[in-house]
Amino acid sequence: MVDGTGAGLLLGFLADRVLGDPRRRHPVAGFGRAALALQKPLYADRRANGMLYELVLVGGTLAGGALAARAAGGRRTARTTGPVPYAFAVAAATWVVLGGRSLEREAAAVHALAEAGDLPAARLRVRALVGRDPSRLDGDELARACVESLAENTSDAVVAPLFWGAVAGIPGLLGYRAINTLDAMVGHRTPRWERFGWAAARVDDVANLVPARVATALTAVLSRRPREVLRVVRRDAPAHPSPNAGPIESAFAATLGVRLGGSNVYAGVAENRGTLGDGRSVRLDDVPRAIRLSGRLSWATVAAVLALRGVGRAVRAWSGRR
Numbered sequence: 424m425v426d427g428t429g430a431g432l433l434l435g436f437l438a439d440r441v442l443g444d445p446r447r448r449h450p451v452a453g454f455g456r457a458a459l460a461l462q463k464p465l466y467a468d469r470r471a472n473g474m475l476y477e478l479v480l481v482g483g484t485l486a487g488g489a490l491a492a493r494a495a496g497g498r499r500t501a502r503t504t505g506p507v508p509y510a511f512a513v514a515a516a517t518w519v520v521l522g523g524r525s526l527e528r529e530a531a532a533v534h535a536l537a538e539a540g541d542l543p544a545a546r547l548r549v550r551a552l553v554g555r556d557p558s559r560l561d562g563d564e565l566a567r568a569c570v571e572s573l574a575e576n577t578s579d580a581v582v583a584p585l586f587w588g589a590v591a592g593i594p595g596l597l598g599y600r601a602i603n604t605l606d607a608m609v610g611h612r613t614p615r616w617e618r619f620g621w622a623a624a625r626v627d628d629v630a631n632l633v634p635a636r637v638a639t640a641l642t643a644v645l646s647r648r649p650r651e652v653l654r655v656v657r658r659d660a661p662a663h664p665s666p667n668a669g670p671i672e673s674a675f676a677a678t679l680g681v682r683l684g685g686s687n688v689y690a691g692v693a694e695n696r697g698t699l700g701d702g703r704s705v706r707l708d709d710v711p712r713a714i715r716l717s718g719r720l721s722w723a724t725v726a727a728v729l730a731l732r733g734v735g736r737a738v739r740a741w742s743g744r745r
Contacts, residue, residue, distance in 0.1 A: 425488075425729060425732070425733070426506070426732060426736060427496075427506040427509045427510040427513065428509075428510075428513055428588070428589065428592050428732065429513040429589075429728070429729050429732045429733070430510040430513075430514075431509070431510040431511065431512065431513020431516075431517060431588075432514075432517050432585060432588050432589065432714075432725065432728060432729070433515060433725060433729060434513075434514035434517070435508070435512070435513065435514040435515065435516065435517020435518040435519075435521065436517060436518075436521065436585070436721075436725045438514065438745065439516040439517070439518055439521040439522075439523055439524050440524050440721075441524075442518070442524070443524040443525040443529055444522060444524075444525045445518070445519065449519070450453055450519050451519065451520070451540050451600060451604060452597040454480075454484070454600075454601060454604060455604060455608065457480070457534055457606070458480055458605060458608060459599060459623065461476060461479065461480065462476070462609075465479075465491070466619060467619065468618050468619060468714045469618055469619065470616075470618050470619070470621045472619055473541070473609070473618065473619040473620055473621055473622045473623065474622040476609075476619070476622070476623075477605060477622040477623050477626055478522050478684075479689070480582070480601055480605060481598060481601045481602055481605070483501045483625070484597050484598050484601035485594050485598040485601075487597065487627070488516070488592075488593045488594035488595075488596070488598060489593075489594045491512060491593050491597075492509070492512065492592055492593040492594060494509075495508045495509045495512035495513075495593075496508045496509040496512075496586075497509060497592065497593075499573070509563060512593060513588065513592060513593055513596070516588070516593045516596045516597055517584070517585075517596055519596075519597075519600075520584045520588075520596050520600040521580060521581055521584055521585075521598065522576065522580035522581070523577060523580060523581040523717065523718075523721045526552070526572070526573065526576050526577065526580060526717065527573070527714045527717055527718060528598040529548070529551050529552050530552065530569045530573055530710055530713070530714055530717075531710070531711070531714060533545050533548045533549045533550055533552065533565060533568075533569050533710070534566070534569060534707060534710040534711065536548055536567070537562045537565045537707055538562075538707055542560075542561070542562065542565070545562075546558060546560055546565065547610075549565055549568050549569065552568065552569060552572040552576070553568045553571070553572050553580035554611075554689060555568065555687040555688055556687075556689065556690075556691070562707050563704060563706055565577065565703060565707075566705045566706055566707045566709055566710050567683060567685070567704075567705040569710045569713065570675065570679070570681070570683060570705055570710060570713040571668075571672055571675075571684075572708060573675070573710075573714060573716075573717045574668075574671045574672045574674070574675035574676075574683075574713070575665075575667075575671060575672060576718075576723060577638065577671070577717040577720050578631070578634060578635050578638040578639075578667065578668075578671045579603055579631065580603075581717075581720070581721045581724060582634045582635075582637055582638040582641075582720070582721075582724045583599055583603070583630065583631050583634035583635070583638075584596055584599055584600060585724050585725060585728050586633065586634040586652075586724075586728065587599040587630070587634070587639060588728075589728045589731065589732055594601045599630055602623075602626050602627050602630045603627055603631075604629070605623040605626075606620075606623045606624055606626070606627035608623070609623050610623040610624035610626075610627060611689075611690075612640050613690055626714055628665075628666055628667060631667040632666070632667065633640065634667075635666075635667035635668075635670055635671055636670060636676075637724070637727070638651075638670075638671050638720065638724070639656055639670040639673075639674045640653075640729065641720055641723045641724060642674040642675060642678055642716070642720055643656070643674055643678075644723070645678065645719050645720060645723060646674075646677065646678035648677075650680075651677060652674050652677040652678055653674075654677075655673050655674075655676065655699075655700055655701065656670050656673040656674050658673075659673045659676075659684075659697060659698065659699045659700065660672075660673045660699070661697075662684070662696070662697025662698065662699070663684065663696050663699065664694065669697070669699070671682070672699050673699045673700065675703070675713065675716065676699045676700025676702065677700050677702075678716060679700075679702070679709060679712055679713060679716065680700075680702040680703070680706070681700055681702040681703060681704070682698060682699065682700045682701070682702050683699040683700055683705065684696045684697045684698045684699040684700075684701060684703055685698065
C-alpha cells in the first residue's frame, strides 16, 4: 500500500509528465529572485560569505518545507488532519521541483530546429539546456549537447528530487531544489564565483552523490547490458570534471552506443570533459533516442522509489510486531 508521501510523489510525477513546469509564477523562479536579492548584501570574494549565503537560503527552504509538511498533516499531525491533504501537498511540491517533461520538450525543440536546418535558432534554444557557448556548434555538436543535458539533467531534475522526496518528504524535495538552483546560479569556476560559489557547488555534489549512482544503475538495467554499461562507467566517468555528471553521461553513452564528452567552451575557456563511451559520434537522430531513454529512466525511478517506500513500510510494520 502506498503511503501519503509515496502517493504524493506519484501524483506530482504524473503532473510533471502531463503538464511540465508551471508556466506562470513558478516558485523556483521566485526562489531565484530571492537568492539574487540576498547576493547584494552577502557577496564578497570569500568562501565564508558563500557558506553563509548557502546556509540562509537552503536552511530557510528546509525550515519552510518542514512547516508546510506539518501544516498539511505530516507524521505528527496526520491523526487530526488526515493523510489526504499531506499527499496533495507532497504532490504539489513534487510537481514544482521536477523538470523531466520540460527537459524533454526543450531537447525535442532543439532537435526539430537543427533538423530543419535552422542552426541559429537551434543554438539560441539550446541555451535553455546547457551552459556551454553554442555559437559555433554544428548539428552534431548540438545533438551532443542535447544528449549530455538529457543525461545529467534527468539525474538532477528527476531522479534526485524523487530520491530526496522519498527520504525526507516535502523538506527533501524543496531543500534539494534549492541546493541545485544555487549551484546553477553561483557554483561556477569563474573569477566571480570561484570562492563565493564554492559552498553551493560542494553541497550540490554531496546532494547528488547517491541519486546520480541510482540513475546510473537504473540506466544500466534499462540498457539490458548492465555489465557492459557499468564497465564503461567505471572506465570513463573519472575523466569527467563532475563527480556526478560523469557516471550518468557515461551510462547514457554506453546505452545509446555513442561517444559523449570532448571539449566545450564556457565563458571563453575551453574545458575537456573526457571521452565517454566506445561508440560513434552523436548524430541528430540520436536525440529522440536519448529523449526516450530519459523518459524510461524517469518512470523507472518513480517505480523504484514507490517500491522502496513499500519495502520500508513492511520492514517497519514487521519490526513493530516483534
